[in-house]
Amino acid sequence: MYHIKKEFEALIADAKTEEDIKQIKAKFLGKKGKVSELFKQMGGLGDEQKKEFGKNINKLKQYIEDSLTNKQTQIKEIRKKESLEKESIDVTLPARRGFLGSIHPITKTIIEIEDIFKSMGFDVETGYEIEFDRYNFEMLNIPKEHPARDMQDTFYINDNVLLRTHTSPTQIRVMESKKPPVMFISPGKVYRRDSDITHSPMFHQVEGLLIDKDIHFSDLKGVLSDFLKIFFGDVPVRFRPSYFPFTEPSAEVDIGCIICGGKGCRVCSNTGYLEVLGCGMVHPNVLKNVNYPDEYNGFAFGLGVERFAMLKYGIDNIKLFFENDIRFLKQFS
Amino acid sequence: MKVSYNWLKEFVDIELSAAELAEKITMAGLEVDSVTKIDTCGSVVGEIVDITEKDNLYLTKVDIGSEVLNIATADKNVNLHDKFPVVKEGALLSNGVKISKKKFGDFVSEGMMLSAEELNLEDSSSGLLKLDETLRNGMALSEIDEFNDYIIDIELTPNRADALSILGVARDIKAITKKSIKYPKMDFALVEKNIKNYISVKIDDYKNCPRYTLLMADVVVKPSPMFIRLRLLKSGIRPINNVVDITNYVLMAMGQPMHSFDFNRLSGDICVRRAKNKEKILALDSKEYELDESMLVIADSKKPVAIAGVMGSEESSVTDDTKTVALESAHFNPVSVRMTARKLKLHSESSHRFERGVDPNLCLTASSYAMSLLEKYADAKVYMGYIDQKETEFKPKTIVCSFEGINRLLGSDFEQKAVKEIVEYLDFKPKVISIDKFKVTIPTYRFDIEGEADIAEEVARCMGYDKIAPTLPVVQTSFKRKKPVDYAKHQITKTLADMGLSESVNYSFTDSSKLKLFSKNEDEFVYLKNPLIEGQDVMRTTLVCGLLDNLKFNMSKNAKSAALFEIGRVFFKDGDFAKESDRLGAVMWGEASFNWIEGRRFYDFYDMKSVTEMLEKLFNIEFLYRKTERKFLHTGRGADLFVGGKDVGFIGELHPDFYDYYDIKFDKNMRIILCEVDLNSIAEYVTRVKMFEKLPKLPTVVRDLAVVVDKSINASDVKRAIGLFDNVYEVVLFDVYDKLEDSSKKSLAFRIVLKNDDKTFVDTEIEEIMNNIFNALVKKFDAKLRG
Incomplete structure (x- = not known):
């Protein structure tokens, strides 16, 4: 009986196909199989022995049956695996639906800026790109023949109509149509008659205005510092006195140079700082021009979208934004 | 500055x-x-001890203390014992030039004498930089104060x-x-001549010339001392002669523009008046300017001798032969000066300052300072008396401020004492008038200070903006409901990018000659009065021009395909003003796919149609596609888009003739497909919420139907006719076949999903419905069953 078991184990270990299994089954469990033969040998034994012998044969028979079933399952699994292997594909090949499109870095930047200010409770407004001189300058405390007009070289349509040189006219448009408090940003295109490596005759700004009772310069610092730290990461922010005719006090805002970390490099002209924003408390004359009551005041700010995008994505030439080279655009998918 | x-x-x-x-x-x-x-480039003081002229070249011997160098120079103005900055061979100039030995016949030049240009003090010099004769030969320039400077x-x-x-x-x-100002000495002696006996001044226009002062002196014109020349160079002003230099020196030192006339070249008395129309003046820049009545001039009895506050005339200017000068120190209206300078396109250090505002009380202080310098450096003999024409005194304004108001505006907590101290150091002479209020007197040079907000800024900037701690405001505000277009712009952008298009951003101005090709109505164009370049002279009325420019640009970069879109404004004339509208434009061209799954396929009309269909889905609108009437589209492959009977845009292939305008070769496989939709126009038809439609209660039944119709029949009309039947739940056009025996026909195959809400269909009912549908198609489109 021991030999039969050994023989079976040797055979089943070598079995590779279902046909092998069938043959092994016939050889051991068939009518003339080795196990059946064993039963035949039982005839000459005593009752006790017969009982014992029979028990062992049945054990062997059970063992063989179980082993065969197991082996058969095993073989089936291997088969299945083999047939799947045969269907192998190159999983590194690119997808059917490529993500080939892209959002322009200017739009991407505007969306990001909008999202930050919206989360702070700012509304989003749109303005006109062709504006009256009155809205672009006079209502903003820049009368005709004011030297501040030199800061912005203007495209004119006629004597009173121009391409807006900044998004600030939207301040007036909104304040004329809405009672205080107001709290919004307004992104859009602006135009200046200027074109060189760092200037484009058209570029984008985001304007911001917050008017309510009892707004302080310190609030302006708080809101803009938070915004800049969200947009650029945790950078130092500093406020520097400056001049805009429509704000008083006015400030320019610098962030620690994100290229060199403040050590000084070509991008920050070795100052360690990058100028990114202009802002200030809305000039009393501007509030008077839109007939806002005396108890209201607030702050305004304006930023250049291209500058933010250039710093964020490390773009070194403003021309790239408007050439629309697909190789450039597709980097922003 | x-x-x-x-x-x-x-x-x-x-x-x-x-x-x-x-x-x-x-x-x-x-x-x-x-x-x-x-950067003195290691130069030292050198004295010319010998000069030989040879072939327009001066071969000199230069004593630099430790040795005498041979140096050749082309500068004609070199004289024996003149001193100049000298560098030896091997020196490196700041412009990157390395000095080496040069041979001129037998003469070997061993160094170089420098001009202001080579020391980076001037853009271009006409001669060498002459040094003071008192300087020791061989002394390093870097040891001299005027050179050891920033x-x-x-x-x-x-x-x-x-x-x-x-x-x-x-x-x-x-x-x-927190220091104090040190004023220079301004005293000088007078001679026994009185200015009143020589000249008088009359002001015709006090509004534009509130004050005019004049002093006179006999002078000796010669070059200025080195320190004056150097300080002017450092300020970006070219030295001329001592008299002119000193007026410029005082301008730089104190901010008062001054002008010196050669008294003997003036005819009679001075009058400050408006120019006559077309009156001409030859200015100091040697250009002739034609004036008009809006401009203020200083005139003698014959003609204008200066454009007030801008520039003097050449004919009255100080020259080497001048013996007597009349020194003007005046105050002009900023607006008048600015307008004149802008009209004449003539800007000077003088106009720059007058435009922004010069202290009207500075005139005589500045001319006294100038006279004291002229006495010292031009041997001036100053006449007694002065002319000072003005109508009124120029009194400083006063402002009442509140300490609390300043702190509230700034959000700061500055102490009264600190605020007062700053205001004092600004010379605003604060006077506390109550517990919280103080009065300041603003010096007449501070034109920018008008109210409390300005004082607050002065306090903040002197304290430092960093002394104000950031806070966050609490604002109660209400939000307006937005126009659907404003909401949708970013969403369209994101969806189109997902669909494989790239976003472009183009200039809003374009080339009018190109724009005319794409426009029905040129009268609507908004032209720029002062375009930067010719090709950007008009505001775009379509996004197509820019997108085609982008396509062309990318073709030049060997791109094999482009699918671009832009969302931006277009502009139309509206009386004197303009109307603006937001548009979506798109262009497709070239390989739609070039990959291992689909192989190579080119963009066609139906790729672009996914853009218009996306808009239909997004805005819940339906476009009517009508055969195009736009001349720039392919007549058989273009459609004008209508919503609510209004033309809102188009879709289609660019007309083959138009490829020439863009210098693009027409290739029938690589067609250019365009699309533009006016977002503001469709906005009014948008229903933002599409209501839920109940799902069929009972199982639906699917049947296919293929019909043969004339090629001219629109598939969408056939589809719509099927959809009219009550039991039809969904219709899908799944095949179009146009290679039939009868080439005027095409076969359309539809999958029709039928529903019945009352009971389950029996076969006969389905058959009846399908028959009814087919019969309707026969009636309407002369359809035949596909055999």
Whole structure:
């Protein structure tokens, strides 16, 4: 009986196909199989022995049956695996639906800026790109023949109509149509008659205005510092006195140079700082021009979208934004 | 404005290095662009001890203390015993030039004498930089104060006219570092001649010339001493002669523009008047200007001798032969000067200052300073008396401020004492008038200070903006409901990018000659009065021009395909003003796919149609596609888009004739497909919420139907006719076949999903419905069953 078991184990270990299994089954469990033969040998034994012998044969028979079933399952699994292997594909090949499109870095930047200010409770407004001189300058405390007009070289349509040189006219448009408090940003295109490596005759700004009772310069610092730290990461922010005719006090805002970390490099002209924003408390004359009551005041700010995008994505030439080279655009998918 | 660090130190004590000073004044509102140390390139003082002329070249021997060098120069103005900066062979100039030995026949030049240009003090010099004769030969230039200096370039904001001088900047340094101002000596002797016997002044227009002063002196014209020439060079002004240089020197030092006339070249008395129409003047820049009645001039009895506040005339100017000068120091109206300078396109140091505002009380102080310098450096004999024409005194204004008001605006907690001290150092003479109120008297040079907000800014900038701690406001505000277009713009952008298009951003102005090709109505064009370049002279009325430019640009970069879109404004004339509208434009061209799954396929009309269908889905609208009437589209492959009977855009292939305009070769496989939709026009038809439609209660049944119709029949009409039947739940056009025997026909195959809400269909009912559908198609489109 021991030999039969050994023989079976040797055979089943070598079995590779279902046909092998069938043959092994016939050889051991068939009518003339080795196990059946064993039963035949039982005839000459005593009752006790017969009982014992029979028990062992049945054990062997059970063992063989179980082993065969197991082996058969095993073989089936291997088969299945083999047939799947045969269907192998190159999983590194690119997808059917490529993500080939892209959002322009200017739009991407505007969306990001909008999202930050919206989360702070700012509304989003749109303005006109062709504006009256009155809205672009006079209502903003820049009368005709004011030297501040030199800061912005203007495209004119006629004597009173121009391409807006900044998004600030939207301040007036909104304040004329809405009672205080107001709290919004307004992104859009602006135009200046200027074109060189760092200037484009058209570029984008985001304007911001917050008017309510009892707004302080310190609030302006708080809101803009938070915004800049969200947009650029945790950078130092500093406020520097400056001049805009429509704000008083006015400030320019610098962030620690994100290229060199403040050590000084070509991008920050070795100052360690990058100028990114202009802002200030809305000039009393501007509030008077839109007939806002005396108890209201607030702050305004304006930023250049291209500058933010250039710093964020490390773009070194403003021309790239408007050439629309697909190789450039597709980097922003 | 460029200011010399050493010169500043003459007006105020400075304990900071040039770089520290720059940082300090930047943070107080005088933004420093750059600080540059003067690079003397290792040069030393050299004296010419011998000159030989040979072939327009001067072969000199130059004593530099330790040795005598042979140096050749082309400068004609070299004289024996003149001293110049000298570098030996091997020296490296700041412009990168390395000095080497040069041979001129037998003469070997062993070094070089330098001009201001080579020391980076001037853009282009006409001759060598002459040094004072008292300097020791061989002395390093870097040991001389005027060379051991920094040039601080300040980018002044237009409100700070008061800081357009050394004195002005020094005043700010004084206020922020709490020091005091040191004024230069301004005394001089007088001779027994009285100006009143020689000249008189009449002002016709006090509004534009509130004050005019004149002093006179006999002078000896010669070159200025080195320190004056160097200080002017450091300020960006070219030295001329001592008289002109000194007026410029005082302009830089104090901010008062002055003009010196050669008295003997004036005819009669001075009159400040408006120019006559077409009156001409030859200005100091040797150009002739034609004036008009809006402009103010200084005239003698015959003709204008200066454009007031802008520039003097050449004919009355000081020359080497001048013996007597009349020195003008006046005050002109900023608006008048600015208008004149802008009209004439003539800008000067003088007009720059008058436009921004010059202290009307500075005239005589400045001319006294000038006379004291002329006495010293032009042997001036100053006449007794002076002319001072004015109608009124120029009194400083006063402002009442509140300490609390200042702190509230700033969100700060500054003590009264600290605020008062700052205001005192600004020379605003504060006077406390109540517990919270104080009165300030604003010096007449501070044109920018008008109210409490301005005082608050002065306090904040002198304290430092960093002394105000950031806070966050609490605002109660209400939000407006937005137009659907405003909501949708970013969503369209994101969806189109997902669909494989790339977003472009183009200039809003374009080439009118190109725009005309794409426009029905040129009368609507908004032209720029002053375009930057010819090809950007008109505001776009379509996005197509820009997108085609982008396509062309990318073709030039060997792109094999392009699918671009833009969302932007277009502009139309509206009386004197303009109407603006937001548009979506798109262009497709070239390989739609070039990959291992689909192989190579080119963009066609139906790729673009996914853009218009996306809009239909997004806005819940339906476009009517009508055969196009736009001349730039392919007549058989283009459609005008209508919503609510209104033309809102188009979709289609560019007309083959139009490829020429863009210099693109027409390739029938690589067609250019365009699309444009006016977002504002469709906005009014948008229903934002599409209501839920109940799902069929009972199982639906699917049947296919293929019909043959004339090629001219629109598949969408057939589909719509099927959809009209009550039981039809969904119709899908799944095949179009147009290679039938009868080439005028095409076969359309539809999958029709039928529903019945009352009971389950029986076969006969389905058959009946399908028959009814087919019969309707026969009736309407002369359809036949596909055999």
